Amino acid sequence: MTDDSGMVEQVLQATHYHALTGHTAMTFREMVKTIHPDKCKHPRAQDATNRLLEMFRHFTSGSSFTDDSGQFLTNDHWVLFQGDTQAITQARRNQLEIAAGATEHFKRYMPYSWDSDHSFLLFNRAVPLANLTLPQEHVNWVLSRLLEFCMQLHRRAGRAHLGLTPAHVMLVPETHGIAVAGFYHTAELAGKVSTISAAYRHWYPGQLLRDKMATEHADLEMVKRIGAYLLGDRSGLGTALRKTHHREFVDFLLSSDDDSLACYEKYREMLDRNFPSQFIHLNI
Template identity: 70%
Template sequence: MISEIEMIDRVMRATHFNELKQHNGSVLQFKDILKTIHPDKCKHPQAQEATNRLLAMHRHFTDGSPYTDDSGEFLTNDFWVKYRGEEFVIAAAKQKQQQVMAGAGAHLKRYMPYVWDSDRSLLLDQRAIPLVNLTLPQEHVNWVVSRLLEFCMLLHRQLGMAHLGLTPAHVMLVPETHGIAVAGFYHAVALDSRVSTISAAYRHWYPGSLLDSKKATENADLEMVKRVGAYLLGDRSGLGNALIRTHHREFVDFLLGADDDSLSCYEKYREMLDKNFRSQFIHLNI
C-alpha cells in the first residue's frame, strides 16, 4: 500500500497520468489513487490541490486536450493525436507525410516517431507534447532549434522537399530523450516548385520572398525554425526583436539573420552553440 503522503507527493510531482499508473511493477487504478487522496477522506493540506491535479491529468490522458492547427481542431493526450478538422486537408497531410517517410533515411525517420492508425489519428512511439503556448529555458530551446535545423537539412538534402508548416502545433517535444516529432505536412512541396498553401495563422512567419515568388525554398523552412526558437523563448510574435536585450546576443543574432542553405545554416548554428553554451543533457521536467 502507498501512504496518503507518498501518493500526494507522487501526484504533485507527476508530469502526466501514465507516470502515476506504475508502482513497483504493479499497475495503479485511477479510482484507487483518487480514493487515497480525496479530501473527503484524506486530511493532508494538499489533498484538494492534488485531487484537482489528478482529475486534470486523468481527463487529459483519457480524452485528450484540444488544439488547433491548419486543418482545424485536433486532440492529443501526448501519446496519440486525433484530427477533427477538414477531411481533405488531413488526407493530403497524411499522403505527403507517408511519401516523405517512404523516401527518408533512418535519421530523418527519427523525426517522425509515429504511425497513422486511421485516416485521422496518429499513435506516437513516445510521449510528445505540442509546442503550443510553451516557454522554455535557453538550454532547452538550444536543442529544439538544433533538431529542427537538422530535420530541415535532411528533408531538403534527401528528398528535395520543403515542409513549409513548421509552427508550434506541428512540432512536438519528446522530453525524455530531447527529441522532437514533426507532423503537419499540409503544405509540403518539392523545393523550387510553386507554393499553393501556407499556414494562415502564421503568415507573418514566412519570408517576404516566398510570399512574393510563391516558390518553395530552403530559406522558408529555416526562417520558420528561427520563429519557433523565438516563440519558445517567450516572444510569441516569433520575430525575435523582443529578445535582443534579455537573451544571449549571439543566439538572438542567429534568429534575426537570414540563411538560404540548410546545411551551412545547421553547421553555423552548431558552431555558435559550441562557442557559447556547455554541452550537457539537462532533464526537461514537463
C-alpha cells in the same frame, strides 16, 4: 500502500499520468479516494485531486489544439484530427511519400504511424510545442533537431515543409527528440507554393509570399520563429528577446540563411562557443 501525504506529493510532482502510475500499483479510483480532501488532511489535498483528475482526463480523452486543418486532439500518445478532411488527407499523403523514401535517421523525426486516415500513433510520448515556454538550454536542442530535420528534408527529399509551427512540432522528452507533423503545405524546392499557414502568415519571409516559390530559406525562418516562440516571444519575431536573452543566440534567430546545411553548421558553432555540452532532463 502509499500513505496519504506521500501520494499527494507524487501526484503534485508528476508531469503526466503515466509518470504517476509507474510509481504506484493503485488504480485511478484508489488514488482519488486516497488523496481526496474528504479523507486526506494534507494541506494540498484539493490541489492534488484536481491535478490527478486533469491528468487522467488528458490521458483518456486528450486535449484540444488547433492546427491548419482545424481542431485535433492528443493525449501525447496519439493524435486525432477532427478538421478539414481534404487538408488532413493531403498532409497524410505528403508525409507518407516522404517517409517512404527516408533513411532510418530521417524517420527519427517522424516517429509515428497512421492508424487511420485521420489519426496516428506516436512511438514515444510527445508533447506539442503549442503554448510551451522552455528554458534556454532546452530551446537549444529543440532548434538543433529542427535544423537537422530541415537538412534531411531538403537534401534527401528535395522538399520544403512550409508549415513548421508550434502545433506541427512535438517534443519527445524521454529521447530529447522531436516529432514533425503538419505536412499540409509541403512543396518541391523551387516549386510552386499553393498554400501556407494562415495563422502564421507573419512567420513566412516576404520573398515566399511574393514569389510563391518553395525555398530552404522559408523553413529556416520558421525554425527560428519557433525558437523565439519557445523562449517566450509569442510573436516569433525575436526582437523582444534582445534585452532578456543570450545576445548571440538572439542574433542567430534574427539572421537570414538560405542553405540548411550552412545554417546548421553556423548554429552548432554558435552553441559550442556559448553553451556547455550537457544532457539536461526535460521534465514535462
